[in-house]
Amino acid sequence: MWERKMARRRRNALKEIAFDKHDKVLFPRTSLRQFPRYQQARRTVAKLKRQVSDRRNDKLQKLTTQLVQDFDVIVVEKLNTQGMLKNHHLARAISNAGWGKLVTMLQYKCDWYGKQLIMVDPKYTSRICSACGQKNHQFDGLSQHEWLAVREWQCPTCGTHLDRDINASQNILQRGLAQITPIKALA
Ligand SMILES: [Zn+2]
Structure with a gap:
């Protein structure tokens, strides 16, 4: 929703910039920074993205803490980075990134709590x-x-x-x- 708004405002702003240049107006606008409504949409999109990623991080933090508190040995599969490079599918890339983050958290929390993380x-x-x-x-x-x-x-x-x-x-x-x-x- 906001992403679409942002894209539209950007398109319009670029058009305005082109018009100013074409019409040789006295003070032509040359930068997207001169379009506050585009800037506002851009900030809103950035904020919403941050919220989603914060929420996801929060869930991962809780989950990994719980796992490390509950179990002395945790076994996970090794992330197949070669498969990831071969497979350009976006969903796969995202889930791999999430998995990598989860394993990283498990690793340092296992170190903190003296638990064992094994990758197979x-x-x-x-x-x-x-x-x-x-x-x-x-x-x-x-x-x-x-x-x-x-x-x-x-x-x-x-x-x-x-x-x-x-x-x-x-x-x-x-x-x-x-x-x-x-x-x-x-x-
Ligand atoms: Zn069998």
Whole structure:
């Protein structure tokens, strides 16, 4: 709403500047700074954006504090930066940025509270059955889009019915816990 207003006021201001130049008026306006209504819209848009980002930050702060207080070991998947570079999809880029921020917060809060953050390679964590450890090859031929639409599946090896996200989380946790040496785990 305000973004559209800002764009319109900017367009109009630029037109006015062009008119002034064309008509050779005595005191031509040459800068967008000379258009207070455009400047007002610009400030409002900046403020609204800041509010959204502050709110998001606030939620992340609360969530990460809660997680670090509740758990001694937290396992997350390593952010796939290569995939991010390859994939220019905006939503993906934004969610990756949010994820990176979340992991950064978890990292310094784990340091503060003496908790452990473990990052694991998320490769195949969605396709391996967390009950029997077998990879489900039925998904190998699917496109990325088709694969993402699979929310639940049944393991062809052991028959367990799995929720996509919960199964992946179980695998990530198992991978993370496997990285802790027994001595470290006791300490
Ligand atoms: Zn299985």
